[in-house]
Amino acid sequence: MFESKCFAFGHCYVCFGSMRRAKLILLQVLTLSQYLWAQEDLTAISPQDCSLKCVLQGGPGCVYCRISREDVARTLGVPSVETFGSCVPWPCFVFLGGQSSDVCQHYVHAPHDVTVEFVADENTKYDTVVVSWKPSQFGISFLRGFQVSLQALGGSHMACQLFLFQINISLSASHAQTVYQSDAFSRLTLGAQYAVTVMALPVPELWDKFYHSTMFSTRTCPEKNGLEHCKKDWYPKHIEVQQEEHDVIVTFNLAPPHFAINRYFSLCYGEGRRGGGGLKRYIIKPNSTKNRTHHSYHLQGLMVGFNYTCEIAVDEVDAVRKTFNVQVMQIKQEPPPTATPSLTLLLPVGVALAAALVVLLLAVVWKNHRQIRRKTEINPEIIEQHHDKKGNEEHVSLTSRLTPPRLLICYSSDDGHAHVRAVMQLAVFLQQHMATQVFLDLWDSLSLAEEGIMGWHCRRIQESDFVLVICSRGLQRRPTERDAGESRSTAAAVVSLMGEELGRAKAKGRDISKYMAAIFEYSEEKDIPAELGFVSRYTLPRDLPLLFSHIHGVALHKPGKYLRIEHITEEGYTKLPAGAALQWSIYEAGMALTNHQESCDEWGGKSQDNHVECV
The missing domain is CATH 3.40.50.11530 (Rossmann fold)
Structure with a gap:
């Protein structure tokens, strides 16, 4: 007989038939619960809407707070710095100046695992992102908050966000697995490059390894809204080329009616030195009353036997061009029927011509026998060079280095x-x-x-x-x-x-x-x-x-x-x-x-x- 043992776990009661088995299963349940709690800790923490005064006084509702420039100026009397968009690192004495100066002799490493996520935005002209990261476990007990800055590469756009912990909170090494989030950075230009920097606060006296920077690109207009909603990025996707005798006809899909586009242009240029007659330009004006989805136009002036590379786009500045190839083929036409001469007349003439041709060929071969033998002895290097010119494309490897120059x-x-x-x-x-x-x-x-x-x-x-x-x-x-x-x-x-x-x-x-x-x-x-x-x-x-x-x-x-x-x-x-x-x-x-x-x-x-x- 085994004595039944029961244990309370949360809102559940678990009973076991033996003490040894109970301890084993209870250990497994506790391990599973710790894993689940660890997964809950990985949930990103978003900033709260609280004041700097509440942070400095250690209010219970001020755990991880967003702080505005106006709040800093109003509470600490520190004016806003407009030169760098308020992205100047806040020194230690701003937060801990009322305590001993020894407190500021600290060292906090830079945050890591910095990621940028896109957020749904109804504004079709701009993009919105949220930055998340994890704090470093080195010096985490001195950590008082974060400063996140975002700057456009090649532009003057800069934005900053300041987040602080409550003054009475002291983080431990276990908090290094916690994911923190910023507020949304909105009105970012589509198809642009940005650099985001996450900085640990307060700024250490040793200016090294206290911030982490990464670069990212915002989505393009077609990636966010779809090609049919981006006039500047739109281009014909469906192109069909047909040849009727020497006439080349191109059919392409028209832009959506709400773009109000009524004019297109096309360019064609041939390959080789002669270029197939030079550059050909065509202006296309579709009649939307006949067909609103497709239009056909003729490529005139193309030479037979040439390969052409053609482009088509909306007739506007910086329009995206669609490239396609055109090969003008030689159309063989059947000769008109003529009167057939009598076979009895053609046969003697043909035999005489064939005999004369054979005699002429034998004489040429006999006189130039040595020259023909020399010409047949072709240098293998010449053959190899010829195959190199006519063969497959050459693949060029830039360098063996892991990083670009x-x-x-x-x-x-x-x-x-x-x-x-x-x-x-x-x-x-x-x-x-x-x-x-x-x-x-x-x-x-x-x-x-x-x-x-x-x-x-x-x-x-x-x-x-x-x-x-x-x-x-x-x-x-x-x-x-x-x-x-x-x-x-x-x-x-x-x-x-x-x-x-x-x-x-x-x-x-x-x-x-x-x-x-x-x-x-x-x-x-x-x-x-x-x-x-x-x-x-x-x-x-x-x-x-x-x-x-x-x-x-x-x-x-x-x-x-x-x-x-x-x-x-x-x-x-x-x-x-x-x-x-x-x-x-x-x-x-x-x-x-x-x-x-x-x-x-x-x-x-x-x-x-x-x-x-x-x-």
């Missing part, structure tokens, strides 16, 4: 905001489409504030694999007394540092391929400083393939071969959104420079633009 871009801001935007768009294109990690001072404002402008540039020059100097007219201007302490003279100082390094490397016979100089199309060769006279020079965007070859060490030309990378050629880079933005920014910068020079000539060398000076 690191490129530092230096420039002068003396040529105005349009020139700076062109540099920024170039950096975006290089990072997105040329497999390169770009360092740009505009993207690293936090490190600039910590190290200073020159300190940041010196460190990045040492860390980078390559350094590209964008030369312009403003780079030649010598700093004046008015520039003392400003960032205007930074580019000239960096160029001087490079000149010294290049001089030492040249004297010792070391490699100087790390340094490069480039100009945009609106600049001139004389804008390149004398210190960079020995480095490779490029004109952008024309020399994008050469710059790609320099950075990745890939040869564009080989015997009988030419490596062509379509999306970085002078004609192909504008098909990408980043390439089109780069082309437009270079055009705007060139126009701004021309207008500025005319203004300088008109006013006798005195600029009317406060941001650009006459050179």
